[in-house]
Amino acid sequence: MGPTGNAIGIIGGSGMLGSAITSALLGSEAFAQSRFWISNRSGNAPAVEQSSIVHVTKDNQALVDACDVIILCVPPARFPDIDICASNKLIISVMAGVTIDELKSKTAAVRVVRAMSSPAASLFLAYAPWTASAEITPDDRDIVPKIFGACGITDEVFDEQQLDHFTAMTGPVPGFVAYFAKCMVDHATSQGIAADVADRAIRQLFLAGGTMLAADRGSPADHVRQMIDYAGTTAAGLTAMERSTLSKTISDGLLAAADKARTI
Known part of the structure; x- marks a missing residue:
């Protein structure tokens, strides 16, 4: 399914980074036909998410069940608290320090992308390097650069360990x-x-x-x-x-x- 038909869920979508990515995607023509889900601890929608095409919930599993693509935007310290089963879903993580293997083990997904981004996404100025598990599909490989391209500039890298250096250089604040x-x-x-x-x-x-x-x-x-x-x-x-x-x-x-x- 192409990006215009996907339902995209953002866990932690009301935090600084999640809100920035949400804002970028809502403003992108590439995702004009997409549906969006956001989960946060309150279940309430801040200003950027107050849109008829955005469903806000505090139930992470409900978001996963409803969406094709799930973006994990929670702080790394909260990752152990995420209890989801996302088999057959595309998981995209922008959490620093959480490896692809850890993401697979915690979410039951095999199609996993690990990336970095920053709140500059709200200005379409983020730089997002990403690397993927071997199991991602051609459709996945098409949608990931569209998501991060809506936020700024993106590159695929092929050594996961390089993500730690990008974390240092392109972290959440300049x-x-x-x-x-x-x-x-x-x-x-x-x-x-x-x-x-x-x-x-x-x-x-x-x-x-x-x-x-x-x-x-x-x-x-x-x-x-x-x-x-x-x-x-x-x-x-x-x-x-x-x-x-x-x-x-x-x-x-x-x-x-x-x-x-x-x-x-």
Whole structure:
């Protein structure tokens, strides 16, 4: 059955990530004919789910029975509490650290996809890598990129262990980017620039930088080299950063986050 005819259920669909994915799917033409179910602990529908095509329940099994595709969006700590039998269903998990084998064992499903996403899905800006069990069907392989494509950009990867590194890089909030921005704001204020001006300037800098980087075919390394070759003020700063331990510090932070993803 194609995506326009599927019933899609989102367990944990009222949380930050679940709501973002729900919003993206509701706004996508690819799923204009789909029916949606959402389960949460209250059974009540927040604003984004208040739609005539969305059924809200607190009964996870009722959602599973009614839907063809089930997206698991609960926090990983709540995964042991999910008690569902989803044999013959497509399970898509965006829970960090929960393996395909664990998903199969807990849900009785064999057609399983493990993925990452982020609340940026509500802005259609999420990046979602995904990997699948050997049992998924051609129809499954068609609908998964449509779901995550409605949320932003997606890629299939073929090594499940890489998902832990993507968890570190594309987690639920732009923590590492925000930290770099914080450091720049702190530097600006230490130089006497008003805090509100520094905040506004750095926000705009990251918006412009991210937008330009996304639109340009050049790699991040290409951009760095172009700036260094220009030999201006940015080159002086980048050269100092390249000579420092900044690259290793960033790598250490990402490795620590990936290690946490494996044991979460």
